[in-house]
Amino acid sequence: MKPWVLGLTGGIGSGKSAAAENFSELGVHLVDADQVARWVVEPGQPALERIVEHFGREVLLASGALDRGALRARIFQDAEQRKWLEGLLHPLIREEIGHSLALAQSPYAILVSPLLIESGQYQRMQRVLVVDTPESLQIQRAMARDSADEEQVRAILKIQMQRDERLRHADDVLVNDRDRSWLRQEVERLHGFYLTLKGGRT
């Protein structure tokens, strides 16, 4: 039977990657939307050639890789250019995510995406798991991980989807407010439950 797909999301530093890693250790096939988004613009990929044709070689680094900062500067405050770029990349990312999910050998697969809900991707998921972590812990963990200061993390939190709204889209919630062994235990519990589901629904 074709594996069903669980969308896994949460705010900055909530523990999406940490939770995903635990699922992966239990044998669940993972696809990371951020990784796919980076892959489609790697040197040699057709999308990068299209971007260079459109914006010029100034969006490339000397190494031939995409200069993300330069590209961001070109689309910042230019809705038309941003739309062009999204029109190019979004279908490619969607397609690649589809291919990667189809490789799953496990009963279900997981798509990890910080923008699962904002991008509308959640609508193609059979189920949505939100990692929910108290804001103070999100800040503390993101600061420790990225050597960022509190202001930087708060700025990102502010532009992300509000917690309540994210939770409204959740079928399941993993509250990641304790240590790593708790997280592991919660993932094992959810995994046990997911294995009982047919097509992702009860």
Ligand SMILES: Nc1ncnc2c1ncn2[C@@H]1O[C@H](COP(=O)(O)OP(=O)(O)OP(=O)(O)O)[C@@H](O)[C@H]1O
């Ligand atoms: N239960 C936990 N106990 C201790 N540390 C944790 C726990 N869960 C996650 N962490 C740590 O907190 C940091 C943030 O977690 P992680 O990178 O998984 O979050 P994320 O949701 O993927 O974040 P982002 O969207 O910002 O990439 C990491 O350093 C991770 O190892």
